Amino acid sequence: MFQLFRSKFYTALALLLVVLTGGTLGYRLISGYDWIDALYMTVITVTTVGFREVHPTDTVTKLFTIVLIILSVFIFAYSISVITEYILSRSTFQNIKFRKMKKQLEQMQGHIIICGFGRNGQQAAAKLKAYRRPFVVIEQDEELIDRHAEDIIFVHGDANEDEVLLEAGIERAKSLITALPNDSDNLFVVLSSRQLNKDLSIISRAANESTVAKLRLAGADKTIMPDKIGGDHMASLVVLPDLVEFLDQLSIDGENSINLEEIAIDDLSDQFANCSIRDLDIRQKSGCTVIGYKSPSGEYIINPEADTKLMPHTKIVVLGRPEQINKLNKIIFKS
Numbered sequence: 001m002f003q004l005f006r007s008k009f010y011t012a013l014a015l016l017l018v019v020l021t022g023g024t025l026g027y028r029l030i031s032g033y034d035w036i037d038a039l040y041m042t043v044i045t046v047t048t049v050g051f052r053e054v055h056p057t058d059t060v061t062k063l064f065t066i067v068l069i070i071l072s073v074f075i076f077a078y079s080i081s082v083i084t085e086y087i088l089s090r091s092t093f094q095n096i097k098f099r100k101m102k103k104q105l106e107q108m109q110g111h112i113i114i115c116g117f118g119r120n121g122q123q124a125a126a127k128l129k130a131y132r133r134p135f136v137v138i139e140q141d142e143e144l145i146d147r148h149a150e151d152i153i154f155v156h157g158d159a160n161e162d163e164v165l166l167e168a169g170i171e172r173a174k175s176l177i178t179a180l181p182n183d184s185d186n187l188f189v190v191l192s193s194r195q196l197n198k199d200l201s202i203i204s205r206a207a208n209e210s211t212v213a214k215l216r217l218a219g220a221d222k223t224i225m226p227d228k229i230g231g232d233h234m235a236s237l238v239v240l241p242d243l244v245e246f247l248d249q250l251s252i253d254g255e256n257s258i259n260l261e262e263i264a265i266d267d268l269s270d271q272f273a274n275c276s277i278r279d280l281d282i283r284q285k286s287g288c289t290v291i292g293y294k295s296p297s298g299e300y301i302i303n304p305e306a307d308t309k310l311m312p313h314t315k316i317v318v319l320g321r322p323e324q325i326n327k328l329n330k331i332i333f334k335s
Helices: 002-030 035-046 059-106 119-130 143-146 161-165 181-198 209-218 228-238 242-247 282-286 324-335
Strands: 112-115 135-139 154-156 175-178 201-205 223-225 262-265 289-294 300-302 313-320
Touching: 002 035, 002 059, 035 059, 112 119, 119 135, 119 181, 143 154, 143 175, 161 181, 175 181, 181 201, 181 209, 209 223, 228 242, 282 289
Parallel strands: 112 135, 112 175, 135 154, 175 201, 201 223
Antiparallel strands: 262 313, 289 300, 289 313
């Protein structure tokens, strides 16, 4: 609906331009006025201000002026109504959008906060959206917010300010991703966030190797260096091209195309308590294969033994085709 108002607004501006251009050309060609006098006569005519003519008018000029007045009255009336409607509707839509976002944000629990909506922030948002995870983005660029506000909840402001983090619901949030371009800004966000929520899982972007240790010391749980990851990936394509291309086929882009899945043992029913990977019988039931195990201490075991006990606060990583992953989720969480 707002797009309709915008279209009418541009139409009204185009009509006004046509009237001014046509009037100027008319006085120039019909009455022989110079360009300034022709534009002046057009403006005082269409605006009906009542100033006297710059030159004595002949019959043809008078007839042209009459036609111009009649056309301009209707066009100006239409344009003023459309422009007023556009301004009011824009303000109204902004208020409605703001209230809707605020209401959605107040209802969020265990959501993710993304600080910065640049390239890394947008990629993070796309991934979270694919997995249908609730998230909110903190961004300062109003133009950027307007372009993406239809399907993303934004908080306008500086992520370095505690008030903005609180508005984003950091006290109720589960995780925070800070993807600001400057390491100093990311460091400050990590410090502030850790103070506001001790249990928050914080992932920070880092541009320089020297900043990684500082971010960890400030409270970041994980640090990511996008440039380093990109360089490593390109080098790997040279050294192990087939293996890297195979790994690239392991999609984790969304729930309907996933090839890898992690399952928290705490999310399973009591009948799986203290059982082994063999007891789960995942391969037989779904076709998936267990390729990883995370112990209570945080240690990762690749290709764990079938007799590995599934203790509380552990996770297993399984590999399979999308249909096998979906079948596994239905079977194991239904039990």
